Amino acid sequence: MPRWQPDAPGRLQQAALTLYAERGFDSTTVAEIAEHAGLTKRTFFRHFADKREVLFSGSEALEELFVTEIGAADESAGPLDAAAAALDAVASAFEERRELAARRQQIIAANPELQERELIKLASLAGAVADALRRRGVGDPAAMLAAETTITVFRVAFERWVDPANRKDLRRLTRESLHELRAITAH
């Protein structure tokens, strides 16, 4: 018999998600989350850097997916085309988890501190995308601009995707957003 219940981080995430949704982020203490998971406050902070981070554990994987896909894109593709290919792959990866994504997004939308954390994750993502583009030979500031633009497109599409009224899939929405962006920036 194991000394402790398995998957402490997962239990903490689950408890946090539930409590943040129920009572709001501010009105939930770390001690409460830990208690719900059968652990202590101290253990929470061994698994997550802070109270916000518990909602953002998937971000490294997302970053990796973006980078991999951009690296794998056709050599002849321009920066935005490579990024567009990556967006397709990323959109597919999210498609099954719309329910969870929407709940998470609702919690984040209700709290500025969480929005800050979300924004810095996206900025880090943009940085990784820019690096991946530079590895394809794209120079600066083109790499930065293309990366930021890609993340903007993704964010706009994601926002529309989690909207309860929406019926389109994420892939389609990213493609539409990118198309729209190209229309705006065209002379």
Next chain:
Amino acid sequence: MPRWQPDAPGRLQQAALTLYAERGFDSTTVAEIAEHAGLTKRTFFRHFADKREVLFSGSEALEELFVTEIGAADESAGPLDAAAAALDAVASAFEERRELAARRQQIIAANPELQERELIKLASLAGAVADALRRRGVGDPAAMLAAETTITVFRVAFERWVDPANRKDLRRLTRESLHELRAITAH
């Protein structure tokens, strides 16, 4: 004779800027900042919502400038052209304060919490720009995309401007960034 020294917020800002630069953001306590300004911790929090906010007091004015200029742009101008006109005005407004801007930016660059705050301020700015564009009759998601793109262009230009090696003025850098973006997104 006034009961208190004048301009408490200004003194707190000045003290914070100095101490954050000297010892770093993390190693500076609010009590120390307040003491330097001849005040108490409690008074600091009456003027600024939190320890970070003291570095971001100019953001409402910047937002207002963007919005005003976009509203004043030629009626026939497209969304990105209106935004470009605003960028010119904003760039001029910054031009004299490069020294201060660079010091401030260095402090922010050294600390993730401050970067988070910076990012949410820029996001709020983008939101205001999007609203201003909608008031010009631009629809969605075009308004959002154009706004986010404008802020990205501004940020990229600003980053290059505060670089000690840079010799160009901010207005020129914003124009170059925008031009580059158009080149990237062109089919």
Next chain:
DNA sequence: CGGTTGATGTCACTTGGTGTCATGAGCGTA
């Protein structure tokens, strides 16, 4: 002159976050 206002101080309190040491089941090894 007395009352009001408003910026500040004082103090107690909650909570996020950290450093340090103790605990004890699982596991390998003699």
Next chain:
DNA sequence: TACGCTCATGACACCAAGTGACATCAACCG
């Protein structure tokens, strides 16, 4: 079987951010 090591967790003390409640007192106003 016994010994000792590992490592996730608990226990505890502590600091700093941030807040609520109340006190203070110069300036201002009728």
